[in-house]
Amino acid sequence: MKLKKRLSFLLTSLVTLSLSFNVYASPISFDQKVISKISTKKMMENLKYLSVDIGPKVASSPEEKKAAEFIISEFEKQHYDVEVQEFNYENNVGYLKVLQPxxxxxxxxxxxxxxxxxxxxxxxxxxxxxxxxxxxxxxxxxxxxxxxxxxxxxxxxxxxxxxxxxxxxxxxxxxxxxxxxxxxxxxxxxxxxxxxxxxxxxxxxxxxxxITVNFQVNRYDTSQNIIATRKPHKNKDSGNIVIVSAHYDSVPTAPGASDNISGVVSLLELSRIFSSFPIDTEVRFVAFGSEEVGLVGSRYYVSQLSQDEKDRIIGNFNMDMVGTAGEKQTTLFVNVTDGQDNLVSKTARATAERLGYADVIKAPFMRGASDHVSFWEAGIDSANFIWRDPVTVELEPWYHQPYDTIDRISVERLRTATEIVGVSVYDVIRKDTPNLHKSKNARERLDFYLINEDTNMESDF
Ligand SMILES: [Zn+2]
Missing domain, CATH: 3.50.30.30 (Glucose Oxidase; domain 1)
Known part of the structure; x- marks a missing residue:
């Protein structure tokens, strides 16, 4: 009911506004601001280091730690406050080295x-x-x-x-x-x-x-999440928090170029871009460890949040496999644990429409299987971005295989996903929101915006 009332009020305002401003589906200057800053060159350099040079990054392994160190140093270069959140996870990790010939x-x-x-x-x-x-x-x-x-x-x-x-x-x-x-x-x-x-x-x-080989099975017991936080100026603080995330561990044997270094390099690119943009909402970029062994890192992260933080987190944008070159994986699915549209899926859909990607996105789609589930379990709006076959919903053939390598990454799809997630996140965290959308609470602001999504009303003043 409440929605209906607001809708009729909004429709009236919409007519008035559409006379004064150019409001129809096309990227607005805020969108362009994000898009123009995305560097695929930088993302591919990072992807090479994390998937080729390091290789598989099994939960709790020294290789996972090496990837963590790289992510920490990147966040630090971008001037973030970085927190390393360690947690216990016991895991066996195997190595087989051919010594001769x-x-x-x-x-x-x-x-x-x-x-x-x-x-x-x-x-x-x-x-x-x-x-x-x-x-x-x-x-x-x-x-x-x-x-x-x-x-x-x-x-x-x-x-x-x-x-x-x-x-x-x-x-x-x-x-x-x-x-x-x-x-x-x-x-x-x-x-x-x-x-x-x-x-x-x-x-x-x-x-x-x-052939002579050296074979090792070693046990390790610690994994870690890396958290880079940026708070808005206290006079311009909406009080809300947005979490952008991606896991950086892999299954054994898989270099994980797609699953999920693609998500990590996109995360690092977005944190780089948003390190200097004006914001009114706290944003946290979180790289999760130990996802492949059962969402262990993200569940630990959510378990450590205070009730106040949980109340203030309005959305989790999670990326898991955002750059595959799979022939049939042509649609960016926005997976939602319960299949219900939420702030993240709605924002992503509105973004895709503005950017001309309406036929590339499927939002929402009911599916768990990544770190967005941990947020959903805590009652937080969340979604996972992932390329799938639009007909069969299948992932690429090299999913969790040793062939998940950098040559099977599509720079174009990596860019498209980064644009959609980046623009959506910025839509929520940016400071200079049009007066129309101004609200103390970003969720209300988004509600306002999203019920107008048929016309994608956006006024850029
Ligand atoms: Zn994954």
Whole structure:
């Protein structure tokens, strides 16, 4: 009811205003201000460092920490107050280094079910044990690392293989399969000897003559969120907070160029741009650790917020996979946990329409599976931005694979997503809002704006 009343009042104002101002769907100067500052060159440089130079960034691993250090230094260069929020997360991380004939790192996946290797790992030649039957574990494998191929992936099969390896006296087992998905080996599979999985291509390499490897399973227990905050001047403070976020960890084996360094470089670009823009709303740029293991970083972050902060956070704009070059992933989905339109999805849709991306965006769409869920659980409006196939809703074929690499990133899509998120965020946090939209509370301001979204009324005075 309240809405209806306001609507009729607004329609009257709208007619009046549309006579005086050019108000129809086209980017306004505030939008252009953001768009003109976006540098894809800088984003791609950062993407190279974080995905190529560092490689996979498993939750709690030293590689995840290395990425965190880079993100901290970037935020600091942009003159933000940076907080490093550590939290406990125990995780096993595996390394497989070919020592001979040439040195090379192979990406492997280990689970919590594997025991740790002794300090420095185990080093030996690799013995081909076929498909891992009792007969195939010959005397040759005693004291050595066994390589086994699996055709099916059942928990019982893994258990049998590991038991056979133990009985034959192998010191470790590397299991070759063709699916890297994180659940390809259940963590309920345990063994007395360390084990890992790798893909067929890497497995074939280990079958070459005279291969010696060093294999490590190490346990780490700390991950971290990185938070860069900018507050408005106290005389111009709406009292509200907006959170822009992206996770920077990856699944084992995946360099994570798309999932989710794309989101991280977009986050860093937006923080760079907004470091000097006039704002009336506090903005926090948050890089979450340990998303891939179950939204651990973002849930920890939300758990540490005071009630006052939770009340003041009006929106979380989360980016997870915003730069894929996937042939079919042509639509930017704005995923909302409960499928209900909220401040974030509405703002994004209005932005896309103004910028000419109306046919590229799908907002809202009901889907969880990223850090926006943690905010939704606390009753905070949130959405995740992600490229998907508009017909099948599928992600790119290299999702969570070792082929999630920089050459499969589309600079154009990275820019489009950064423009839509950046312009939407600025619409909420900017200081010089038109008089029409002025309100103590940005949520009211947005309500006002959004019920007019059919015409995208915006007056730029
Ligand atoms: Zn992700």
């Amino acid at each position: 040439e040195t090379m790192d192979l990406h492997i996946q280990v689970t919590k079910g594997s025991p740790l290797t002794p300090e420095g790992g185990v080093t030996s030649e690799v013995i081909d044990c076929g498909f891992g039957s009792k007969e195939e574990f010959t005397d040759k494998v005693t004291g050595k690392i066994a390589l086994v191929k699996v055709s099916e992936k059942t928990t019982s099969m893994y258990r049998t293989i590991l038991l056979n390896a133990e009985e034959a006296g192998a010191i470790a087992v590397i299991i070759q399969n063709d699916d890297w998905r994180r659940l390809s080996i259940s963590s309920s599979v345990t063994s007395k000897i360390p084990f890992a999985t790798l893909n067929n291509e890497a497995g074939e390499m280990l079958l070459k003559e005279g």
